[in-house]
Amino acid sequence: MAEINHYAVKSPKAFVVKRARGLPNRTDRAVDLGHWVERNFNTVEDRSIAAMAPATAAVRARLTALPGLAALQEATLDWHRAEAARQIATPERHAFCSQLVLAGGSRALPPDRAAAMYALYPRGAGEALSRWPPVPRSCPSR
Numbered sequence: 001m002a003e004i005n006h007y008a009v010k011s012p013k014a015f016v017v018k019r020a021r022g023l024p025n026r027t028d029r030a031v032d033l034g035h036w037v038e039r040n041f042n043t044v045e046d047r048s049i050a051a052m053a054p055a056t057a058a059v060r061a062r063l064t065a066l067p068g069l070a071a072l073q074e075a076t077l078d079w080h081r082a083e084a085a086r087q088i089a090t091p092e093r094h095a096f097c098s099q100l101v102l103a104g105g106s107r108a109l110p111p112d113r114a115a116a117m118y119a120l121y122p123r124g125a126g127e128a129l130s131r132w133p134p135v136p137r138s139c140p141s142r
Contacts, residue, residue: 005046008039012100013084019096020087033099040106 009015019031029035064070087093109117 003049005049009036012097013088014080015100016087016093016097017080017083020083020093033096033103036100037103037106040103041108042105043107 015031015036023029023031064073088097108114
């Protein structure tokens with residue numbers, strides 16, 4: 001068994017690059033501020049993998065010692081940094097990156113607030129909650 005941690009939201013700059021690229025398996029879905037807010041939860045710190053750090057470092061050292069691999073990795077990182085800089089140099093994407101920074105981190109709603117939001121969802125529409133948060137008719141007060 002393996003535990004895989006996939007971070008859909010790494011940083012505002014990386015997200016701007018992701019937005020320009022689009023989603024690989026959902027071309028109909030916008031990569032927008034809502035996409036960021038729905039995934040930017042940094043509320044749980046899990047250091048259980050820390051015990052594997054020495055073994056991971058050893059494997060990484062063996063991999064980067066393979067001919068050409070370290071150079072390829074550095075080229076990839078250089079491309080990503082340059083692409084982020086190129087994207088953010090445009091007014092529209094600079095504004096978007098600024099919005100990401102202003103949005104900050106997301107946090108889970110308290111159970112009573114989540115229940116209030118769920119109660120606003122129209123019943124009988126024949127579709128499941130496929131997107132959170134649903135667009136409310138009116139938002140409950142805090």
